[in-house]
């Protein structure tokens with residue numbers, strides 16, 4: 001006999017009408033839910049004014065929701081809010097929208113191995129600019145520099161557009177305003193999801209004007225990128241080239257003009273925020289553990305030229321990156337919707353009902369990952385095959401046909417940036433930055449911290 005969702009465990013302190021209001025952490029919602037998952041078990045509920053969120057935080061149940069036959073992707077929560085800025089871009093399009101399939105088919109060649117090889121030089125140019133900047137300013141703000149580096153990478157590799165964020169004196173106008181506007185919209189999308197209706201309505205009233213302005217700023221910025229490309233004679237073989245010129249093999253259509261704008265915005269946003277978060281986590285661990293940094297250099301980087309073929313062979317670095325993704329998934333969870341009635345952990349999830357799969361909890365569920373599940377072990381993914389097929393939930397890139405299209409792009413970029421940094425610098429955390437804390441703005445991203453980068457040649 002399965003039970004109803006109303007029977008699910010819930011946080012203590014529930015009050016009439018408002019429900020689990022006491023257990024809402026508006027600023028760090030998914031981290032709080034991960035704590036609740038430890039207390040309440042692999043599936044639980046949180047209710048606000050009769051609105052029930054079902055959270056799946058266990059590894060085994062999380063894996064069940066990855067079965068595409070029974071579950072699909074749901075466009076709810078912060079994702080639905082982001083449609084306000086990204087419209088029907090790939091990330092926020094409804095799966096049933098024909099434009100989603102069309103864009104995915106048109107853009108998939110932009111993420112092939114061949115495409116990655118072609119992006120390598122643009123990525124390496126960003127790594128070199130970053131190294132030059134750190135040589136000039138050895139005490140650095142990791143958040144700002146990773147925002148800059150990852151935006152430069154997606155700008156230069158994806159759109160043949162320099163952003164001018166790494167002090168090289170060239171780039172698009174208005175990049176800083178674009179970054180600030182985007183940051184505010186992402187924060188709003190995350191925080192407003194946890195608002196009580198009345199509070200949300202008031203906040204909405206107060207913030208709508210600012211947000212309209214932010215959306216307009218972001219759209220103008222990308223429209224300028226598109227216009228500049230159209231005006232140039234260059235037919236660059238990059239993501240923007242595909243968006244503007246490619247014909248969908250199935251429908252024979254190009255992407256509509258508005259949709260190209262939404263796609264550029266989507267790729268600038270999805271392509272930098274998550275990758276910057278991952279880079280920051282990685283740099284924190286490398287700065288906190290110089291032995292680990294030295295080992296990675298000594299074992300697989302020293303004396304190598306970081307060309308495409310070398311970077312794809314950096315196995316230890318990739319294992320280290322996977323461990324960062326396991327404990328600090330930049331996308332801390334995603335929604336899945338039951339296609340038909342499902343039995344999930346003894347509870348009936350009716351067809352059409354969405355559940356929130358909390359990767360942040362499932363990827364450190366001790367039932368699957370063992371007693372050291374919460375520990376950071378840089379070599380964990382080196383010794384065992386710990387992918388989703390190994391019986392443990394590991395899904396930092398999402399699942400199914402809506403899984404991250406930029407996965408290989410991000411892995412290559414992060415591996416190359418880490419290798420370029422480690423072979424040139426010793427990293428050290430500055431005083432008072434000994435703990436990694438995370439803030440949430442649709443993604444899970446470290447609070448700003450600083451590190452000191454000392455050129456390796458001069459340390460002895």
Ligand code: HEM
Nearest residue numbers: 090091270271274275278331334396397398402404406410
């Ligand atoms: C560490 C870096 C990254 C992480 C952890 C990440 C994670 C994810 C996840 C979890 C999803 C699925 C979300 C859901 O189902 O709700 C997703 C989708 C997506 N990602 Fe990424 N991503 C990263 C980097 C990138 C990059 C570099 C790009 C572009 C160059 C990108 C573009 C996209 C797009 C367009 C989608 C939507 C795909 C679709 O629905 O068809 N991502 N990403």
